[in-house]
Amino acid sequence: MELEKEALPPAVVVMGVSGCGKSSVGEGIAARNGMRFVEGDQLHPARNVEKMAKGIPLTDDDRLPWLDRIGVEIKAAQDASQGLVISCSALKRSYRDRLRQAAGGRLAFVFLEGSRDLLLSRMQARQGHFMPASLLDSQLQTLEPPTGEAGVVTVTIDMALDDMVALACEELRGAAVKGGFHAG
Template identity: 90%
Template sequence: MNLEKKVLPLAVIVMGVSGCGKSSVGERIAARNGMPFVEGDQLHPAANVEKMAQGIPLTDEDRLPWLDRIGEEIKTALNASRGLVVSCSALKRSYRDRLRQAAGGRLAFVFLEGSRELLLSRMQARQGHFMPASLLDSQLQTLEPPTGETGVVTVAIDMALDDMVALACEGLRGVAVKGGDYHAG
């Protein structure tokens, strides 16, 4: 009798401050692994988007309903035995722990890390995004890097997009999750 280890679906949060490439990397990780992708910014309440567009940093109270919406998306996908990739800044450990709890432990993070200079140049170059470059410093001040947390793959953003995605997927292959292992393509 051949018994294969069951691989449970896993949710992946592509995280980091604004301008790090969460959406681009997340979309490609999802496509490469046959998983749906959710743009976390689209789950923000309208009041949050307006606040950020005006250059006003969000507070924890502003972010909690947004994180709960992301958690519900993750929970729904996992309960349907589907994986999911979501872009979400997840700047603080308490935010990541809230998302881990919603996922029942079946959650990994890809942390996109880069210098302030590179992040700023990317934010200044993009057009049509509600988040102004003036909020970068507040995000960097809020960021609690996930150093030492389990289930986190860190990828530097100072390389080509395809290389970032390849490193993220390679790192995700080694991420142990509750009840099984995840194998990224």
């Protein structure tokens, strides 16, 4: 069943630890809804990418300029009345709150969650990505799951990509209809 595009929040952040499928799911949500997709990893300062490639976890100080660049992208899309889907780990509540504040309007999160074993196997299987599998445990330790936060839908990653995208879109629309996505 084709649902109305306008029911989706204007900005969607696909979040979770490395290996959960943020880029693939984000691209799928954007494609199904005629929205632009931005790969959040491309907004990292070069020094962040270098640290991660060397297996060094990022600190809050490393992440804040990156989160601010993502916030600028979200705000610019909203100011231009363009839908946007962006991938961003958004591991801590303070990071998500920073993005909500930058958005200045409705903002939704799709939290992709899965078991450590599944995440690790996905990270080990991908090629050409700067993030080594050795950083998975650091990300899992940093992760503050968005349980109970407004404007968040959760999708488990133990299903086919098309099913994950379809479920995310369905959940986003359902929550948007109920008025569940407001920055705060």
